[in-house]
Amino acid sequence: MKLSGKKNIVCYCIIAVIFAASLVVWYFIYNAEIENPVAKIYKNGVLIEIINISDYDLRFSFTVGTPETGINEIKVKNGEIWVGGITDCLVQTCVKTGHIGSNGRTIPIICVPNRLEIRIVGGENIHELDAVAR
Numbered sequence: 585m586k587l588s589g590k591k592n593i594v595c596y597c598i599i600a601v602i603f604a605a606s607l608v609v610w611y612f613i614y615n616a617e618i619e620n621p622v623a624k625i626y627k628n629g630v631l632i633e634i635i636n637i638s639d640y641d642l643r644f645s646f647t648v649g650t651p652e653t654g655i656n657e658i659k660v661k662n663g664e665i666w667v668g669g670i671t672d673c674l675v676q677t678c679v680k681t682g683h684i685g686s687n688g689r690t691i692p693i694i695c696v697p698n699r700l701e702i703r704i705v706g707g708e709n710i711h712e713l714d715a716v717a718r
């Protein structure tokens with residue numbers, strides 16, 4: 585009886601360690617610094633723009649969409665990309681997502697009402713695209 589109780593404790597410890605380890609792995613996957621981050625911008629599920637955001641030290645911005653499809657102003661600076669300015673969606677979740685890119689935040693910016701999505705991928709992906717194109 586006593587022995588099986590100890591076994592249970594060992595089992596729980598092993599499970600806890602595995603759980604903690606997977607959390608650490610998850611943390612590093614989602615917070616890993618991406619070299620030469622590239623932003624892929626999708627509108628209505630269609631890839632409309634690929635920006636090598638680490639190439640821009642100075643801020644630049646541009647708008648995506650029309651008053652009918654919804655307008656998002658996208659800004660880029662120092663390897664980071666974010667939504668702001670004259671973005672016309674109601675809830676502004678996309679604006680509140682903040683900066684993503686070389687600061688290690690790689691969660692996608694999603695604007696549901698305007699059907700806009702900005703995803704960060706590593707720079708090597710753009711080279712793969714180049715290789716395919718050649």
Ligand SMILES: [Zn+2]
Binds near residue numbers: 671675678696
């Ligand atoms: Zn939005």
